[in-house]
Amino acid sequence: MAAHWFLYASPASFYPIAGRMAPWFAAAAAALALVGLWIGLVVAPTDAQQGDAYRIIFIHVPAAWMSMFIYLVMAFWSALALGYNTRLSAMMAQALAPTGALMTFIALWTGAFWGRPTWGTYWAWDARMTSELILLFLYLGVIALRNGIDDPRRADKACSVLTLVGAVNVPIIYFSVKWWNTLHQGSTISMTAAPKMAAIMVTALGLMTLATWGYAIAVALIRVRAIIVERERGASWLSHLPEVRRLVV
Amino acid sequence: MKPRHKRFAWIGAGIVVLGVAAALVLNAFQSNLVFFFTPTQVVGLEAPQGRAFRIGGLVENGSLARDADSLTVRFRVTDTAKTIPVVYTGLLPDLFREGKGVVAQGKLGPDGTFRATEVLAKHDENYMPPEAKDALDRAHKGMTMPSLQSQGDPR
Numbered sequence: 001m002a003a004h005w006f007l008y009a010s011p012a013s014f015y016p017i018a019g020r021m022a023p024w025f026a027a028a029a030a031a032l033a034l035v036g037l038w039i040g041l042v043v044a045p046t047d048a049q050q051g052d053a054y055r056i057i058f059i060h061v062p063a064a065w066m067s068m069f070i071y072l073v074m075a076f077w078s079a080l081a082l083g084y085n086t087r088l089s090a091m092m093a094q095a096l097a098p099t100g101a102l103m104t105f106i107a108l109w110t111g112a113f114w115g116r117p118t119w120g121t122y123w124a125w126d127a128r129m130t131s132e133l134i135l136l137f138l139y140l141g142v143i144a145l146r147n148g149i150d151d152p153r154r155a156d157k158a159c160s161v162l163t164l165v166g167a168v169n170v171p172i173i174y175f176s177v178k179w180w181n182t183l184h185q186g187s188t189i190s191m192t193a194a195p196k197m198a199a200i201m202v203t204a205l206g207l208m209t210l211a212t213w214g215y216a217i218a219v220a221l222i223r224v225r226a227i228i229v230e231r232e233r234g235a236s237w238l239s240h241l242p243e244v245r246r247l248v249v
Numbered sequence: 250m251k252p253r254h255k256r257f258a259w260i261g262a263g264i265v266v267l268g269v270a271a272a273l274v275l276n277a278f279q280s281n282l283v284f285f286f287t288p289t290q291v292v293g294l295e296a297p298q299g300r301a302f303r304i305g306g307l308v309e310n311g312s313l314a315r316d317a318d319s320l321t322v323r324f325r326v327t328d329t330a331k332t333i334p335v336v337y338t339g340l341l342p343d344l345f346r347e348g349k350g351v352v353a354q355g356k357l358g359p360d361g362t363f364r365a366t367e368v369l370a371k372h373d374e375n376y377m378p379p380e381a382k383d384a385l386d387r388a389h390k391g392m393t394m395p396s397l398q399s400q401g402d403p404r
Contacts, residue, residue, distance in 0.1 A: 048382030120342025126284040188374040197376040
């Protein structure tokens with residue numbers, strides 16, 4: 001039953017699988033982003049209130065969603081790493097952190113450039129923006145903690161604990177616009193109500209979100225391969241890989 | 250119980266405890282986490298007294314008046330229950346409109362007028378092309394006011 005799942009928990013068997021999957025996700029991301037940007041920037045109409053400034057949404061919202069979702073995935077891998085003591089789970093969490101930090105930065109940065117023409121300010125210390133900034137610091141903190149501990153197995157444990165503690169922040173970000181008065185507007189798209197947005201805009205947003213997923217998965221797979229090679233460099237299976245043999249001979 | 254079940258139990262318990270702690274802290278700081286106060290809260294003396302705070306609501310229709318020879322503007326902020334007059338000198342954001350959301354920072358004067366030092370526009374979560382907006386406006390011509398915080402609430 002559970003036995004064949006653990007097969008993929010071995011870096012040796014996951015390394016080639018990740019290598020085969022990454023190009024597909026990368027290609028899908030590129031295709032979806034092209035179509036999504038074309039619909040979002042060319043086909044979709046301007047917004048009645050905000051004019052063309054609203055088009056930042058097609059980058060801002062997928063990046064913001066991804067910044068929260070990647071953190072939850074990191075927390076999931078961290079819980080597995082602590083519970084099962086599996087190396088690959090911790091490596092997956094490690095591989096996701098830089099992409100999560102990038103998405104958080106993009107969300108904050110595009111948000112600032114959206115806020116200036118619409119609200120009249122780049123930044124305000126409201127609950128949504130402040131909690132998203134804390135998310136960026138959590139990502140950077142996990143990356144820094146990893147680099148601050150020499151023994152990778154101890155770093156796995158410390159980073160997993162920090163990641164799980166920080167997971168409390170994700171629902172705070174998501175529900176902040178509901179729980180408190182914020183300058184940031186509420187959710188346009190939620191699981192409980194119809195989108196408060198024209199259908200063509202939702203289409204572009206959906207495509208851009210899928211593109212962001214594809215990008216994040218592809219980059220995480222490529223990065224986890226690099227981490228595996230770095231951390232398993234003494235293992236014999238690595239030296240049998242054709243790409244490694246080519247280097248040695 | 251296997252050791253790894255025990256570890257998962259500890260992880261689960263830790264997350265629950267952290268979640269409860271976070272909820273309690275956020276609840277305790279509730280009043281500091283709001284970005285603005287509504288006119289009803291200001292009238293009800295829930296807003297800070299004697300120091301700067303932010304007021305948020307809709308710019309009342311027909312209330313905007315500009316000084317002829319300065320950048321001073323006067324308007325009223327309403328949450329449809331209570332209304333606070335606001336005076337502000339400076340540039341208004343592009344999306345500042347009557348009937349739309351606004352957040353102003355400043356102090357409440359002794360005469361009950363809010364003296365704003367900064368005015369921000371608060372746009373809503375609805376996105377639609379101008380034609381759809383026109384059709385919608387014709388459909389309910391001034392019958393309803395757009396709600397300030399209709400945030401994804403299914404009701």
